[in-house]
Amino acid sequence: MKINEYIDLLEGMPVVYVRPLNSIVISDPHLGYEGQMSSLGTLIPSKNLEFIKNIINKSSISTGADRLIITGDLKNDFSDLKQYERKEIGELIKFCESLGLGLSFVKGNHDNYLDRIKSTYNVEIFKDYICEKGFYIAHGDELPVLDADFYLIGHEHPSIVIYRYTGSKEKMKAFLYGDMYNKKKLLVLPAASIFATGTDINETEKKDLLSPYLRDFCDVDQLNAICISQEENLNFGRVKDLRNIIV
């Protein structure tokens, strides 16, 4: 789904293509989640990395992008760079190399100790943001420090939930897209991790949202929720209209 002349939301995937940068962007893959769960007693087989590789592969082919930007929370554990995280990150880097994709990591709040991989791999790691050609790409846990035309963030893991009169409900990962107070554009990416189902934006009060972008820099109610379905994205309209809706 093309949302303007620069940006494509790839159908059915939590992936953005930024045309002027010839880059695909994903956010919040949280690699190493399964390893962490296993160390806590739940044996979840590793599947997340395979899924992430799959969407990167598909979207790099369909767009012809030459670079992948991951805008934060590449890994899951705050307190350490765990062995299983290092392993999965290494595998992802090699995979991107094999596809001929350059790699840029922007650090998120989970990415402590990520710099340690620099000794092994030749990757760009940005502490706070990437700002190129008017696109400001950051994790979204801290306020922007530069002026730009277009802001891309992750961190919030947005999703939308729709309740039915019949009692069922459907929860979908969603992109949030619209204007900030300063008239610049904002795009919030859903989490790439298959394990992160997300925060139901239309059920959450503004003050309870995680990202200062959504709390202080825009009216989240005016953003459009573009939900990810199977093989396609559907624009469900403004968040405001999705609050307290039963169909």
Next chain:
Amino acid sequence: MIKILTEQFSDKKNLETLNPIVRKWFVSKFSELTPPQKFSFKLISMKKNLLITAPTGSGKTLSAFIPIINNLTELSIKGELKDEIKCLYISPLRALNNDIYKNLISPLNDLYKITELSGKKNISVGVRTGDTPQNERRKQFVRPPNILVTTPESLAIMLNSPKFIEKFTSLEYVIVDELHELANSKRGSHLSLSLERLAESIKHDFVRIGLSATIHPLEKAASFLAGTDRDCTVVDASWSKKISATVTSPVKDLIYTKDSKIEDSMYRIINDVIKKNRTTLIFTNTRSGTERLVFNLKRRFGYKDEEISAHHGSLSREERFSVEEDLKKGSLKCVVSSTSLELGIDIGSIDNVIQINSPKSITRALQRIGRSGHSFKDTAKGQLIINNRDDLVECTVMLYDGLRRKLDSFTMPENPLDVLAQHIVGMALKKIWDVNEAYRLIRKAYPFRDLDMKDFLGLLKYLAGEYVSLQERSVYGKIWFDSSTKKFGKRGRLTRLIYYTNIGTIPDEVAINVYLLNTKKKIGNIEEEFLEKLKRGDVFVLGGRVYRFQRASAADCFVLPANGEKPNIPPWFSEQLPLSYELAVDIGRFRREFSSLFNTDNKNIVYKKAAEDMPEGVKRYLSSFPVDSNSKVSIYEYIREQLYFTKLVPSDKSILIEKTSYNRRNYIIFHSLFGRRVNDALSRVFAFIISDKIGEEVGLVINDNGFALIPNNSLDEEEVKAAIKKACVSDIKQIIDDNIKRTEILRRRFRHAAARGLMILRNYKGHRIRVERQQINAQSLLRIISEMDENFPILKEAYREIEEDVMDINHASGILKGIKTGKIKYPIIATEVPSPFSHNLITIGETDTVSIKNKKDYVRKLHKLVMEKINKRQNENK
């Protein structure tokens, strides 16, 4: 071979088996042998495997223990009684210590007062449960008791203790108490495997004695006790107590009498019974009903706190214990219970039992009524008081069957793979196994007699971690499995600890916190099972106030106050008992026989009060049923109304299908009287087929007497017929699998199965994993597993549990077969307003929705609905 014995042995023959000293003591203590004892002394002395069913208060426990005590006393006299375990007594109840003291230690103390036994070694008794302190366990290790009292879970741990298992080498007897409580649950499946492993460990068999309340079928219960290929004798003394019981309707007309009047009359009847008797026991089906009844009896008739008490599962152990003590002392006039006093503990002398509303099963009705009467020689007296017409017909047939000793059968989980997974790990901890040797051992346990080799290998592969990559197996694998040599054994240093700390089959339940929406104000807790049934907008009562449900997360639920609104979800919603299949079929037959007595050809029906115009044939037919005259009139009117309304009465041989509408919604009502478990399965099959055909979702209402499909647009007769024909030739398991795939119940049951199957640990590395954490983990796990492999053993078990234990897919396919062969007809009619038989169904509101199978189509449809709604709202605002 299972042999059911009806002929008792003479007292002489039984007493002859006892040593003269024990006999002398026994005769001096007891004036006669009770019915089960008239069989057991002789049979146990012959070392027969034995299942004894008998009512409480019939000396059941002693009937098993006396012959064993006799045997041990003889050893003691000869000086051959050593410190070794001779008898293992297993009970599912935690409050063992009290009971066993009364049942065992006090008679033993008594026996050893006899002069002939002075100076001889006493028979020692020890209790070992999760609560047994460490020093006590050590003592038991040094000097093992002759009779060891334990729970199924503690037995499983002892089995894996290499040193303690040696103490069982001389084991001769195993008593399984409360067998009816175990045979129908996974705790029982677990125990059945433990017993086989025990026999294998000590390299010899033992006498198995099962003690049970009324249970049916006896052959199956006996096989459960004895295992595959062992003989077992059954002694059915459950009918030794006479029963007198009736159904009572508080008023003549249950429809047009005001609720308050029905209630007044009901309380008057109850009060009369309480006043006439010394102690009355009242059963309601729910905890809230229990509380309400106690409150109202006190308010209406001025009973004091020390005269009437409640007894149910939500009360603390101390509170319950004090009520039990008061009962035994005979100081209470009346006690009201939900299910907790149904079985087990001896509660002294009850004169009369009252049951409010239908207990839903013949066996349960008899067990409850059987709690009255001072000894096995008295008559048990019971009264079933009902307040709606479906319950009335139900209870009438229930008592009719019960008094003729026709019972409904228990359901036993078949091949529960999660339980087996736990045991495989336990087995691997002990030695290296050959696959076939292990397979043979497991199939000796009756619940696993038909275990498929494929399923067994699937479990071995799962436990060996073959579902993850090679590198990860060291973390995931609990056993190693070599498919070329067909051997398996333990793996990993942590596995033993994981096994010990995660053993058992009872799942952790989540207490859901209820908060006022957008505040941190906590109002109380509800059960997870209750939350499962709530949908947005539902109104319910909590702590005496009314709230509207808004939304929920894993462990929290958010509500808004709804003062003055009428609750649509009763608090007992999740506690409802399902009607048993056998009873449902008999009610169907009753309807058929009864309605055939009417002459419906008469076109000029003059509507008269039923009491005046009841035909002779009907009167005669009803006279054989144990009901009062109010009830007879109500039954007659109910069936007559339906007959005049629809010309057809649904029965065991006819599922009447009624197309109708109510409150501007379309209903297709299936009057299928087969109980909720069967209807749950059947309704989903039909709803799924119809939803697939029309490309829209279909709402669903289910109860014991039928179910209704609620499509958005009305369907014609041909479409309904086509759906039924299709159901008859479909793989209904596949349909139901698809249907429950994304439901809360699958998530919950999967969590339970994953915990039992050691996939989600409840205790790990010395930490208890919070159940909320388990739940979040289970959701992630389920998502991955179901994408990976639909036949993954633990997932397969979650589906099996829902389809076979919660629903009843087997009888549901039987019904479809009946439809296919024409044995069950399905006439379709259209009515302008819902017929009398459908009223209870329509008023309960939707239970579930069967949604469109294709996710893409579903989301598109959702999108369309949302856009329409938003447009409509905006137009309204213009």
